[in-house]
Amino acid sequence: MADRGPGLSDFFGELYLRSTLPFLAGDVTDREVEYLRQAFSDLRVPGPIADLGCGHGRHASQLAGTLGGRFLFGADLDPVSLAERDAGFDAVRADLFRLPLADRRLAGAYAWYSTLFVFEDADIERLLKRVAAVLKPAGMLVFHTVPYEHVASLPVAGFDGPLPDGSHLVEKASFDPATGRDNAYRELTRPDGTVLSGHFFIRYYPRPEMARLVEGAGFKVKWMHGGLDGGPVSAASTDLIVGLERTHA
Numbered sequence: 001m002a003d004r005g006p007g008l009s010d011f012f013g014e015l016y017l018r019s020t021l022p023f024l025a026g027d028v029t030d031r032e033v034e035y036l037r038q039a040f041s042d043l044r045v046p047g048p049i050a051d052l053g054c055g056h057g058r059h060a061s062q063l064a065g066t067l068g069g070r071f072l073f074g075a076d077l078d079p080v081s082l083a084e085r086d087a088g089f090d091a092v093r094a095d096l097f098r099l100p101l102a103d104r105r106l107a108g109a110y111a112w113y114s115t116l117f118v119f120e121d122a123d124i125e126r127l128l129k130r131v132a133a134v135l136k137p138a139g140m141l142v143f144h145t146v147p148y149e150h151v152a153s154l155p156v157a158g159f160d161g162p163l164p165d166g167s168h169l170v171e172k173a174s175f176d177p178a179t180g181r182d183n184a185y186r187e188l189t190r191p192d193g194t195v196l197s198g199h200f201f202i203r204y205y206p207r208p209e210m211a212r213l214v215e216g217a218g219f220k221v222k223w224m225h226g227g228l229d230g231g232p233v234s235a236a237s238t239d240l241i242v243g244l245e246r247t248h249a
């Protein structure tokens, strides 16, 4: 039977999209796309690649058609992001916990921007196992998040200011080292006065714990990079990019 997941939190959809798009710099996305292209260029397993939680498709739209003839598609549960997505790639509206894929269907998958870590701990484990199941043996999963140590070094963060479209955004976040969760509240007041608001959290794992988590789900760690240059994780790193190989089940 398909695994039931937590579904889409209130935070994703309109609130996430309208308040996040203004902060996504095109040149950074371009470098992320190049990183992913390089990462999958060594993959020898035949088959498609999925962008898990593709959102509006800033990566998938650029990667599709450039991966040596591989089919690339996006999956996301938010209809707004999919409806407004960038051109040039196929997408399916699907819950990551109930991906409409047969086991061992994919050669590769990636999930950018902490997408795999916005769930309860037990759900993150289930999700990683589900992703492992739909990958072929030796298939590859690449995911992006932020190093635990970086978030812990800035335990309280916030934003209060205008956005280019005349909206006003307020965000307050505080990291709890005991649970590894960054708990946040975001409120967007739109130019017409309507207010969108929601709570969310992101779970961060120290690297040894992260390694145990993914190995327990059926992966082998191939690399942990501290940035898009492919260098190691250091105290100054603000990115954690993990490359995994699906071990033989």
Ligand SMILES: C[S@@+](CC[C@H](N)C(=O)[O-])C[C@H]1O[C@@H](n2cnc3c(N)ncnc32)[C@H](O)[C@@H]1O
Pocket (backbone or CB within 6 Å): 005, 006, 007, 008, 009, 012, 013, 052, 053, 054, 055, 056, 057, 058, 075, 076, 077, 078, 081, 094, 095, 096, 097, 111, 112, 113, 114, 115
């Ligand atoms: C942090 S955003 C990242 C979007 C995109 N990967 C990017 O880097 O711009 C996470 C995405 O995951 C989607 N998402 C959250 N929970 C989901 C679920 N249970 N099933 C499918 N998509 C989900 C959200 O709608 C959102 O588009």
